[in-house]
Amino acid sequence: MSFFSTVVKFLALPFALASYRNDLRRTLLALSADGALMLLVLVGAMLVTVLPNLPAFDVVTDYRPKIPLRIYTADGALLGEFGEEHRDFTPIKEIPPVLKDALLAIEDSRFYEHGGVDYRGVARALAADLTGGFRQGASTITMQVARTFFLSQEKTVKRKLAEVVLAYRIESALSKDQILELYMNQIYLGQRTHGFASAARTYFNKPLAELTLAEAAMLAGIPQNPAKHNPAVNPVRAKARQELVLKRMLHLGKITQAEHDEAVGQPLKIGRSLQFDAHADHVAELVRQELYAQYKGEAYTQGFNVYTTLDKAEQNAAYDSVRRNVLAYDQRHGYRGPEGFVELPDNADEQEDAIDQILARHPGSDNLIAAVVTEVSAKRVRAEPASGDTLEITGDGLRFAARALQPNAKLDLRIRVGSVIRASQDAKGRWSIVQMPEVDAAFVALNAEDGSYRAMVGGFDFSRNQFNHVTSAWRQPGSSIKPFVYSAALEKGFSPATLMNDAPLSLPGGEGGQAWEPRNDDGFDGPISLRQALARSKNVIAVRLLQAISPQYARDYLQRFGFDAAKHPANLTMVLGSGSVTPLQMAGAYAVFANGGFRVTPRLIQKITDARGNVLWEAPAPPPRQEEQRAIDPRNAFIIDSMLREVVRSGTGAQASQRLGRNDLAGKTGTTSDAVDGWFAGYAGNVVAVSWMGYDQPKSLGGREFGATLALPIWIDYMRQALSGKPANERKPPPGVSYVDGDWLYDEFKGDDGVKALDVEESPLKSIFDAIRKVFTD
Structure with missing residues (x-):
């Protein structure tokens, strides 16, 4: 037995088994007196320096790993960590x-x-250290556990001896399976990943149970050197290490030659980061803020699991819809030119470095891949992305940027060698030139009955802009505010059948002392019913209606829906959406029409559990609604609902009923002055949803853009998923309304103040309006 192994055993004396004590006793008897004395002196010195400084041992016997905060949909899909x-x-x-x-x-x-x-x-390792180099490890898994839990990574004799002593203590306290369990859950495996279960999700986006032999061997090769053998960063070295693992398994008889050969040849798709089951970064951030406010730093280490009210399929449908329709808008408005430029050196290695450096400043955005152009012509573009795989773009893939490929294109537009472009791949593997959009968008869907979130997308790309447009973007609502003014008018005695004159209107209060003359997008139509005026979003009728009930009354009335009165002017421009709302506020407001007149409080978190699955908090079941929660009369909600259905049936939102093929859709478009903001707010059944599009630094979205072209397509694509398989919802009229002459009205025409409002039916011109109405009806 060597001198160094004897030292090691002596250090472990208090913790080793009886057989080791017997080995040591025999070894000491075999040594000369001088050798024994020197050994005892060395051992004593080491005992003085090593043993008193050993850390507390309960870190392994009472293992409490740092487990991150995880956030899930209601149906268990991971959406944030x-x-x-x-x-x-x-x-x-x-x-x-x-x-x-x-x-x-x-x-x-x-x-x-x-x-x-x-x-x-161990003896070889100590000898190497004493002779000038610590190049040999020989660490067992138990020793690695000791180092991982208790010690630094410094390479000294003292640390190595402490590692050995701790290894014996671990072996005497825990079973082999317990030690292996500690190791496989604690070991660092690159990409901020600890433990093999997390590594399987990070690199292969699958649970441990689904790993193939090839994937298992790839992961097993990482611990020796996570930086060198990380398959996401060094795929070539990781592959070589994987093959070494497979060779060892074959040598030990753990696999057959056929299994070895199949695993070596299996292509692996490696991920670079933790994969989530649903795209909901803005939602995850909201939950993180909530948990941190309650638990501070422990929120990130105690293994809390937060279950939101979101639905996975609906959340992904919302995310895909926002991305797709923002890109569609971007395509309509043309290619703006490359994102950047770098001079490419002639030397291949230097060129690769230059490409890596500039692409680090242009991270990918889901399926929008940044790449540096290395070859370019009017018929073909070749470009290098960060992954190193050359992209070749031809044919229709060049169409969007065709002008930028012309030799006479302006410099800021032209695509040339060294240009940083974006490319996207379709389902057939074909690449196309695209671009990162400058415009942003938001979408939110709630359960109109209890306020629970069904889906939320706070913006086009969370990594580019963490600002949550759903909860925090105060924007002008445009015509999407009109239904609330119409609702107020019902309480003043107006009805959907009330006729008002759609004719030019000139009022004082314009800019520079000029008259203010509101306009319609589709001209003037003369006398028109309020139902048709809302369906066709007639601005002049809306102004006349607000003038009739007074801006102050309408402004106060808006608060019933959760709007902030201070955010809305007490003048006639309010009905055209000159105030400010958030998409979330708008969704809650439209929920009142959807659910028969009740306010709802948006709620996101359904349940919180600890790392062991114990429920720490759970949202109580919504109690039966009380009349004190009522925002508006049920008759009012019913009639406005019928008018909003008309918007989607025959008005500015007709695209929705045409594409979804349903008759229970209700909603309203909204476009602000100069098309700075585009909105659609609506619902079907118990799903209320709002979509918005605009620039963070407000500017026009284009002269031919409206809420119907910008926001409505997002809403439609989401609703296709949300309403799939659900029957149409027909609404029964509440007591107190009657269907008279083809439309609904209150059984009595009395407003909140008890004063009967003037209706066209009481006008001396009734016969004229009847004739006009007959023309419209025919």
Whole structure:
């Protein structure tokens, strides 16, 4: 037995098994007196320096891993994770044998046989250190556990000896399976990932149980050097390490030659970051803020699981719809030119470095990949993305940027060698030139009955802009505010059948002392019913209506729906949407029409559990609604609902009923002056949803753009998923309304103040209006 192994055993004396004590006793008897004395002196010195400084041992016997905060949809889809360490604690019995075999083959094939230390290996390591280099490790898995939990990574004799002593203590306190469980859950595996369960999700987007032999061998090769063998960063070295693992497994008889060969040849698709089941970054950030406010730093380490009210399919449909329609708008308005430019050196290595450096400043955005152009002509563009795979773009893929490929194109528009472009790949693998949009958008859907979120997309790209437009963007609502003024008018005795004159209107109060003359997008039509005026979004009729009920009354009335009166002017421009709202506020307001007249409070979190699944908090079941929660009369909600259905049936929102093929849709478009903001707010059944599009620095979206072209398509694409398989919802009229002459009205015409409002039916011109109405009806 070597001198160094004897030292090691003596240090471990208090914790080793009886057989080791007997070995040491025999070794000491065999040594000369001088040798024994020197040994005892060395051992004593080491005992003085090592043993008193050993850390508390309960960190492994009472293992409490740092498990991140995880956020899920109501149906269990992961949508966010926060914490310094990505980790899933997985009991040893749930770790698949193929992964355990792969790991032990390359890291410690005698793990279940040795007592925690490979003495010859330790002696070699100590000798190497004493002679000027610490190049030999020989660490068993138990020793790695000791180092991971208790020690620094410094390479000194003292640290190595402490590692050995701790290894014996661990072996005496825990079973082999417990030690392996600690190791496989704690070890660092690159990409901020700790433990193999999290690594499987990070690199392969799958649970441990679904790993193939090739994937298991790839993961097992990482622990020796996570930087060098990280498959996302160094795929070539990771592949070489994987093949070494497979070779060891074959040598140890864990796999057959055929299994070895198949695994070596299996192509692997490697992810670069943790994969989520649903795209909901803005939602995850909202939840993170809520949990941090309650638990502070522990929110990121205690393994809290937060279940939101979101639906996975609806959330992904909302995300896809926002992305698709923002890009469609961007395509309509033309290519703006490359994002950047870099001079490419002639030397291949220097060129690769230059490409890497500039692309680091242009990160990918989902399927919008940044790449540097290396070859260009009017018929073909070749470009290098960060992944290193050359993209070739031809044919229709060049159409969007065709002008930029012309030799006479302006410099800021022209695509040339060194240009940074964006490319997107379709389902058939064909690449096209695209661009990052400058415009942004937002979408939110609520359950109109209880206010729970069904979907939320706070912006086009969270990594580019963390600002949550749903909750925090105060924008002018345009005509989407009109239904609330119409609702107020019902309380003043007006009805959907009331006729008003759609004719030019000139009022004082314009800019520069000029008259203010509101206009319609589709001209003037003379006398028209309020139902048709709302359906066709007649601005002049809306102004006349607000003038009749007074801006102050309408402004106060808006508060019933949750709007902030201070955000809306007490003048006639209010009905054209000159105030400010958020998309979330708008969704809550339209929910009142959808649910029969009740205010709802938006809620996002359904349940919070700890790392063991124990429920820490759960949202109480919504109590039966009380009349004190009522915002408006049920008759009012019913009649406005019928008018909003007309908007979608025959008015500015007709595209929705045409594309979705349903007759229970209700909603209203909104376009602000100069098309700075585009809106659509609407509902069907118990789903109320709002979409918005605009620039963060407000500017016109284009002279031919409206809420119907900007926001309505987002709403339609989401509703297709949300309403799939659900029957149409027909609404029964509440008591107190009557269907008279083809439209609904209150049984009595009395407003809140008890004063009967003037209706066209009481006008001396009734016969004239009847004739006009007959023409419209015919």
